[in-house]
Amino acid sequence: MKFCGPKLSLCCTILSVWGIIQLGIMGILFYIKSPAFLEDLFIPENATEPAAYIDAMEKSFSQIALNCWIATALYGGTFVLSGWQMWLNFKK
Amino acid sequence: MGSLFRSEEVALCQLFLQSESAYTCVSELGELGLVQFRDLNPDVNAFQRKFVNEVRRCDEMERKLRYLEREIRRDAIPMQDTGDNPEAPMPREMIDLEANFEKLENELKEVNSNAEALKRNYLELTELRHILKKTQVFFDEEGHLWPWQAEAMYPPNLPPDQAPYFDDDDETINLLTDISLHQLKHIGFVAGVILRERVASFERMLWRACRGNVFLRQAQIEEPLEDPATGEQVYKSVFIIFFQGEQLKLRVKKICEGFRATMYPCPEAPADRREMAMGVKTRLDDLNTVLSQTQDHRHRVLVSAARNLRSWMLKVWKIKAIYHSLNMFNIDTIQNGLIAECWIPVPDLETVQLALRRGTEKSGSLPAILNRLSCVESPPTFHRTNKFTRAFQGLIDSYGVASYREMNPAVYTIITFPFLFAIMFGDLGHGIIMTLFGAWMVWKEKPLSVKKVDSEIWNIFFGGRYIILLMGTFSMYTGIIYNDVFSKSLNLFGSSWHVPFNESTIRDNREIMLDPKQPDQYEGTPYPIGLDPLWQLAANKINFLNSYKMKISIIFGIVHMMFGIILSLWNHRFFNRRLNVLCEFIPQVLFMSCLFVYLTLLVFIKWVNYGAGEDVPLVLTPGCAPSILITFINMVLMKGYEEAKGPNSCSAYMYDGQFYLQRMMVVVAVICVPWMLVAKPYFLYRASKQRAMLGTGGVEGAMEETPSTMPVQPAEDHDMSEILIHQGIHTIEFVLGSVSHTASYLRLWALSLAHAQLSEVLWGMVLRIGLSTAGTTGGFAMYFIFAAWATLTVVILVLMEGLSAFLHTLRLHWVEFQSKFYEGQGYAFVPFSFDSILEANESTVTEAK
Numbered sequence: 001m002k003f004c005g006p007k008l009s010l011c012c013t014i015l016s017v018w019g020i021i022q023l024g025i026m027g028i029l030f031y032i033k034s035p036a037f038l039e040d041l042f043i044p045e046n047a048t049e050p051a052a053y054i055d056a057m058e059k060s061f062s063q064i065a066l067n068c069w070i071a072t073a074l075y076g077g078t079f080v081l082s083g084w085q086m087w088l089n090f091k092k
Numbered sequence: 093m094g095s096l097f098r099s100e101e102v103a104l105c106q107l108f109l110q111s112e113s114a115y116t117c118v119s120e121l122g123e124l125g126l127v128q129f130r131d132l133n134p135d136v137n138a139f140q141r142k143f144v145n146e147v148r149r150c151d152e153m154e155r156k157l158r159y160l161e162r163e164i165r166r167d168a169i170p171m172q173d174t175g176d177n178p179e180a181p182m183p184r185e186m187i188d189l190e191a192n193f194e195k196l197e198n199e200l201k202e203v204n205s206n207a208e209a210l211k212r213n214y215l216e217l218t219e220l221r222h223i224l225k226k227t228q229v230f231f232d233e234e235g236h237l238w239p240w241q242a243e244a245m246y247p248p249n250l251p252p253d254q255a256p257y258f259d260d261d262d263e264t265i266n267l268l269t270d271i272s273l274h275q276l277k278h279i280g281f282v283a284g285v286i287l288r289e290r291v292a293s294f295e296r297m298l299w300r301a302c303r304g305n306v307f308l309r310q311a312q313i314e315e316p317l318e319d320p321a322t323g324e325q326v327y328k329s330v331f332i333i334f335f336q337g338e339q340l341k342l343r344v345k346k347i348c349e350g351f352r353a354t355m356y357p358c359p360e361a362p363a364d365r366r367e368m369a370m371g372v373k374t375r376l377d378d379l380n381t382v383l384s385q386t387q388d389h390r391h392r393v394l395v396s397a398a399r400n401l402r403s404w405m406l407k408v409w410k411i412k413a414i415y416h417s418l419n420m421f422n423i424d425t426i427q428n429g430l431i432a433e434c435w436i437p438v439p440d441l442e443t444v445q446l447a448l449r450r451g452t453e454k455s456g457s458l459p460a461i462l463n464r465l466s467c468v469e470s471p472p473t474f475h476r477t478n479k480f481t482r483a484f485q486g487l488i489d490s491y492g493v494a495s496y497r498e499m500n501p502a503v504y505t506i507i508t509f510p511f512l513f514a515i516m517f518g519d520l521g522h523g524i525i526m527t528l529f530g531a532w533m534v535w536k537e538k539p540l541s542v543k544k545v546d547s548e549i550w551n552i553f554f555g556g557r558y559i560i561l562l563m564g565t566f567s568m569y570t571g572i573i574y575n576d577v578f579s580k581s582l583n584l585f586g587s588s589w590h591v592p593f594n595e596s597t598i599r600d601n602r603e604i605m606l607d608p609k610q611p612d613q614y615e616g617t618p619y620p621i622g623l624d625p626l627w628q629l630a631a632n633k634i635n636f637l638n639s640y641k642m643k644i645s646i647i648f649g650i651v652h653m654m655f656g657i658i659l660s661l662w663n664h665r666f667f668n669r670r671l672n673v674l675c676e677f678i679p680q681v682l683f684m685s686c687l688f689v690y691l692t693l694l695v696f697i698k699w700v701n702y703g704a705g706e707d708v709p710l711v712l713t714p715g716c717a718p719s720i721l722i723t724f725i726n727m728v729l730m731k732g733y734e735e736a737k738g739p740n741s742c743s744a745y746m747y748d749g750q751f752y753l754q755r756m757m758v759v760v761a762v763i764c765v766p767w768m769l770v771a772k773p774y775f776l777y778r779a780s781k782q783r784a785m786l787g788t789g790g791v792e793g794a795m796e797e798t799p800s801t802m803p804v805q806p807a808e809d810h811d812m813s814e815i816l817i818h819q820g821i822h823t824i825e826f827v828l829g830s831v832s833h834t835a836s837y838l839r840l841w842a843l844s845l846a847h848a849q850l851s852e853v854l855w856g857m858v859l860r861i862g863l864s865t866a867g868t869t870g871g872f873a874m875y876f877i878f879a880a881w882a883t884l885t886v887v888i889l890v891l892m893e894g895l896s897a898f899l900h901t902l903r904l905h906w907v908e909f910q911s912k913f914y915e916g917q918g919y920a921f922v923p924f925s926f927d928s929i930l931e932a933n934e935s936t937v938t939e940a941k
Contacts (some may be wrong), residue, residue: 019878036580036628039856042864050595063870064863070871071862071878 012082019075027068032069033061040064096481096503098666099435099494102471102921104130104659107432108461110452114421117451117460118924119180120415125925128435128472130636133419141419146183150412151212156193157405163200164398167391171398177401179412179899181614181925189407210386210650211320214379217372218286218317219328220356224369225285226311226330227358234348280341283349284355288312288327294351298333301347307334321444332358406930413929433465435921437474474921479537483556484509491906492916497666499659501910508652510562512904516843516897517563520571521578522890527564533557543625546938563898573622574637574844578885579852581628588615589626603631608704616705637848641841643699647692649837649908653830654689656912657681663913675772679764680826680912686757686764687728688834694720697746716742727754768823773815825911833908839900847893854884 004012030037041060047053109117121127133141164171181189286294291310300308309332316325324487329352331346348355359365421430436444441462448460473494485502487509494500519522533540534557545551553560575581592612593604598690608614618624627633657680664672702717709717723744726733732751733744745751862877864871922928 015882017881018882019875023874023878031614034583036583036625037863040860040863042866050599055512063867067863067865067868067871070868071874072871074875075878082480 002085002088004082004089006086006089009082009085009089012078016075016082018022020072020079023068023072023075027065027072030061030065033058037061037064044080077084094545097500097908098497099161099475099500099918100439101497102435102474103438103441104440104465104467104471105434105436106463106465107434108424108427108463109421109430109432110455110457110513111428111430112457112461113455113460115183115414115451116454118122118417119410120447120451120454121444122180122410122413122417122924122926122929124443125927126440126444127418127925128921128923129417130433130435132422132431132433132654133420138419142423143415143418146186146415147412147419149186150408150415153190153193153408154405154412155400156197157408159174159197160193160200160394160397161401161405163204163400164394166874167394169391169394169398171401173402176403177926178407180414181407183411189404193404196393199393200390201336203386203393207383207386207390208320210379211318211385214376214383215317215320216354216356217376217379219313219354221369221372221376222313223283223285223330223332223358224365224372226313227332228362228365229311230309231362240607257369275801279334279336281332281358282341282344282348283330283332283358284353285311285313285328285330286348286351286353288329288351290351291329291331293412294331294347297351298344301779302335302340302343303333304343305340308332309334318431326679338482347912357399365799376879409930409933410926413924413926417924435472437476437921468750470918472496472921473498473918475500475502480558481506481558483714486555487559487902487905488910489920491910492914493918493920495915495918498915498918499663499666499913501659501905501914504655504659505905508909509559509901509905510566512648512652512840513563513897513901514566515645515840516571516572517567517847517894518844519847520576520582521566521576521890522565522851522885523569523571524563525890526560526567530557530559530561530564544938563894574848575623575625575628576848576851579848579855581623581625583625585620587624587626588617589613589618589624590615609706611706614704634845638841638845641844642838644694645836645837645840648840649834649904650688650692652837652904652909653833653912654681654684656909656914657684658912671772671775675775676768676822679767679771683761683764683768683827684830686761688830690754690757691720691834694723694746701746710740711743718744718746728758730758731756765823765827768826769819773812773819776815777812803877829911834912836908837904839904843897843900847897850893851885851889852883854889858884869935 026037041057041064043056043060047056080082138144161171278302295308295310298308310329311331312329313327316327318324319326335341335344335346345355359368417432418430421432424431441464445462448462452459473496475481475485475494481502484505485500487503487505488494488500515521517526533554537557540554545554571577589606590608590613591606597604606613623637628638630636657677660680661673661677664670698717698720702712702714704714723746859877859881862874862881864870865873
């Protein structure tokens with residue numbers, strides 16, 4: 001059952017492989033609280049006190065790690081789907 | 093074995109061919125592709141040459157084959173491309189081929205004209221069938237309309253002046269005033285078929301021309317009909333026009349003809365019509381069978397032709413190419429032979445001899461004689477390339493083909509090109525993407541090169557696959573040095589910097605500077621490879637990187653340019669231009685060393701000597717380090733500084749005696765300018781004067797000195813003013829160039845900064861939206877944002893930035909590097925080779941499609 005053309009399925013497969021690798025790694029890095037991502041964290045405006053700030057930071061780290069893995073899983077699904085389409089398109 | 097560093101030695105050879113064996117010999121040489129023929133009859137126009145008849149016959153055959161190809165394509169029959177390469181057929185086979193093509197073409201033409209006639213016939217019959225069917229309806233309706241026809245014909249509420257005007261024709265008036273069945277029998281009609289889009293104007297025309305005295309009925313034919321001439325599907329309408337009187341009949345017929353309507357005879361009586369319809373039907377059935385048989389026949393002819401078409405085409409192309417070459421030869425009437433002149437690379441002389449022997453054996457005549465000539469003009473430039481070096485040679489050749497046996501910059505470009513590119517494209521992530529793309533093209537090289545793609549962009553990428561692969565890997569390296577992966581830094585070995593401050597210090601200070609002197613803040617040993625990852629978080633990252641990248645750009649630039657100047661020494665030595673070594677190379681090296689190499693030395697002195705640490709004396713602390721730019725400007729302006737007041741105050745000098753050394757170097761550099769400008773013209777002037785005094789003997793003696801492998805240059809006209817102007821331009825170009833070219837290498841820094849900043853902005857503006865979305869919805873947002881970020885990364889950062897870095901690298905090579913030694917005045921060696929001729933022909937065929 002084919003619903004993607006060869007180009008679209010190839011593009012989606014490549015993108016999802018890239019997504020799985022990069023987002024997976026980024027999830028791990030956020031999980032171990034890599035300081036390289038300090039600027040990417042979500043910290044509320046009112047968290048000015050050190051304790052509140054650190055608390056928000058830690059929460060944000062784990063939240064983003066989870067989000068990255070969710071996206072990784074979604075890309076995993078995309079990979080299966082587009083890979084299957086690609087297989088249909090390119091088998092001869 | 094040819095050398096990579098220079099183009100190959102190419103010899104001018106004379107070739108005596110017996111007229112019987114000339115064809116086979118040239119055919120062998122064409123398969124070999126190592127010989128470039130010279131046109132010995134440049135003044136003879138194409139129609140007066142010896143083998144013009146044969147070329148014309150080939151053209152005729154080619155035309156026939158093209159006709160066949162077009163027909164095959166029209167029937168969508170697949171053409172077999174077995175990829176085999178048939179040898180050029182013998183001249184006598186040409187007649188067979190011609191006869192074969194002639195027969196095929198005639199057969200096809202006949203079939204086509206028959207088919208067209210049949211189709212036209214078929215169309216007419218179909219139209220007639222439709223007319224009979226539709227008019228039947230009209231007649232049935234008209235049957236009870238006829239008594240009121242007069243009223244029905246004229247729109248009743250027309251104003252008097254627009255009302256149909258009646259001729260003084262008795263019949264018409266009678267018809268109007270006194271309708272009787274008897275007179276109605278005089279009403280005639282014309283039936284026919286017309287293109288549907290013409291119906292409206294046809295109707296209007298009829299109304300106007302006949303002043304409304306005719307009655308038109310029309311009905312559409314639902315299914316489209318095929319136009320036999322063009323093969324298109326057209327929609328048509330059936331019409332029937334009633335009128336009265338001969339005059340109107342003539343007029344109506346004329347209008348019908350004018351509108352290209354086809355009229356068909358239509359019997360009046362219903363019984364006749366029925367009979368006719370039956371007849372038409374049987375004839376249509378018959379025609380159908382005949383038509384399908386004709387089509388089958390045509391298909392069979394084309395299928396059998398399609399099987400051989402490609403090999404025929406190749407054969408014809410080869411024959412044509414051979415005769416084309418033979419046309420370039422001189423005819424030796426006494427010995428009944430042909431004389432050719434050709435360029436042959438010296439290492440291939442043996443192979444060419446062997447090919448000639450094979451050619452003569454085939455035709456069984458006297459052997460061909462190959463004879464090396466000495467020549468005055470400079471031979472073509474021939475670089476033997478393989479699939480790896482071809483792309484790099486292409487980059488160089490697109491600037492200018494090297495002069496004969498000049499140093500070939502392509503060899504060095506293989507490394508310097510990807511390296512300079514990578515300095516501007518330093519990012520591990522982007523480098524990986526580029527490497528993967530290049531590696532894929534290299535890996536799938538065979539299947540991809542067999543697959544012919546018409547897209548020009550793809551062909552450019554594929555042609556440069558090795559360049560892309562190298563650029564990608566070098567970018568990965570510089571990405572590690574810059575410590576950039578999609579603008580983030582990797583902390584693989586642990587940063588050497590630490591933040592020992594307590595909570596209150598951090599809270600109270602907006603900015604804190606880490607001090608490399610303190611062992612608890614800086615370990616003392618730098619990060620093992622590349623930039624310390626801590627810089628990614630530092631506020632002064634750009635300041636630090638700018639200074640670093642600017643310095644390395646200048647250092648690499650000066651190394652690159654000095655390398656170019658040193659290459660010019662090899663050129664001078666090879667061509668035995670002693671004067672150029674003395675009057676160009678040495679002052680150029682001195683000039684560059686005294687100013688710009690010294691500048692890079694200052695950079696290294698500053699890097700090595702100054703620094704922070706426990707035991708560093710005050711004079712060598714970072715605060716005391718002098719600005720190199722200011723030092724350099726002052727050096728050129730010959731400005732001194734105040735001496736340092738004591739051992740503990742900063743000094744503007746980096747070492748003792750710097751001021752005097754610098755002053756001396758500036759003086760040397762300034763002396764180099766007139767040296768370059770005047771010395772060479774002066775020596776040339778003196779030499780020519782001496783020669784004039786010695787007479788011609790001196791000239792011959794000078795000529796004997798030149799090595800025998802070198803072509804003897806025609807004696808130059810030593811016009812002093814010309815030499816002076818040339819030298820002046822050369823000197824000014826070098827002196828001004830050395831300044832502007834050094835500055836030009838700063839593009840390495842600028843592009844690298846732009847690339848890093850752009851990728852940081854892309855991360856911050858796009859990917860951060862997904863990252864900082866609160867809650868679990870962020871995961872789903874991330875899914876889409878990542879796709880957008882990845883697309884933009886590829887399109888903007890890899891493709892666009894890659895292209896721009898590529899172009900800047902190309903410029904650095906063409907202008908800054910090659911201007912130091914490369915003439916590029918040569919012309920390329922274009923051997924007579926069937927492969928390249930077939931390729932060129934095929935590409936024109938695909939373009940024409």
